[in-house]
Amino acid sequence: MGPDPTTAPREPRADEDVAERLRSAGLSPTQRRRRVLEAVEHRQRPVSAHELYVELAGQGHRVGMSTVYRALSALAEAGLLHVFAGDGETRYRLCAAGRHYHLVCRRCGTVREYPADDDGAWLDRIAADADFQPDPRKAEVQGVCGTCLRAGQNGTAG
Amino acid sequence: MGPDPTTAPREPRADEDVAERLRSAGLSPTQRRRRVLEAVEHRQRPVSAHELYVELAGQGHRVGMSTVYRALSALAEAGLLHVFAGDGETRYRLCAAGRHYHLVCRRCGTVREYPADDDGAWLDRIAADADFQPDPRKAEVQGVCGTCLRAGQNGTAG
């Protein structure tokens, strides 16, 4: 917040990190794009364009809806964000580097990235077994996360 | 149509099968619903409401779009159809009985159901390992099927 780098001359603040990331993804690190990436980054559950718009507006930032949409699309296309298509709204979430697939909780919506190699190369087995070449980044398992499971043991049984 | 069962008393035609299925799903087997279920049933790749509408219209059947939407939703809710959320359009596909997950081909759109037990209970491993209770019916792996793979070996390398 204090634009006085006297005492912090070299420290790569998250801010700069984000800009860097945008740059190496081939996107000019404009203020809006940085804001969007930052906002997405801190979330465990995928976020929709509208949610983001509201959040940014709530922080006093003037951003147009179309800008949010455009930023999100660009970031996704650049491989920085994962896309989740669920009911009607498209949602986005930060995308990690390694081979992994997604564990998405049906109750709280949180998405966890599960290393695709921790499970004995399950994906590779599919490749051989089913004559199918899986994309580890596009594998998704829905279910209920432990937290929600314990929280709602007595909920809607079925 | 012909309220005269004199000559066709006992034969379980596919038609009746479909009706039966609807009934046991708690849905009255109306003509439109039967048509929709039949039309979905014969497809390997999930179909959208609009595609179905066009197909039915092409067969000379008068069906309203909203009816198609309503039928599809009802069938999905009854567990007879799987829902695929991909880009913008919701798509539906017949849902098999056993534990399985989906192998969806990014190129041709075909979805194959892969028995969830053929792979050493991968899903169960997740449950224990990641503190997450997976829903076998809601697991989806995207990739490229063998057919498309072989057909387009020289295509867009990447």
Add this chain to the structure above:
DNA sequence: ATATTTGCAAACTGTTTGCATGTGT
């Protein structure tokens, strides 16, 4: 100075809904 990016508002697409009519039992 020049190429991008942004915001706005209007256009679009896929989907849902109210209501009168038609259909199944």
Add this chain to the structure above:
DNA sequence: ACACATGCAAACAGTTTGCAAATAT
């Protein structure tokens, strides 16, 4: 007869797009 399913058209939600003003390099 009666409840439910259907069709139509209008309403909606999410998303995209054209274009002039703002911004970045």
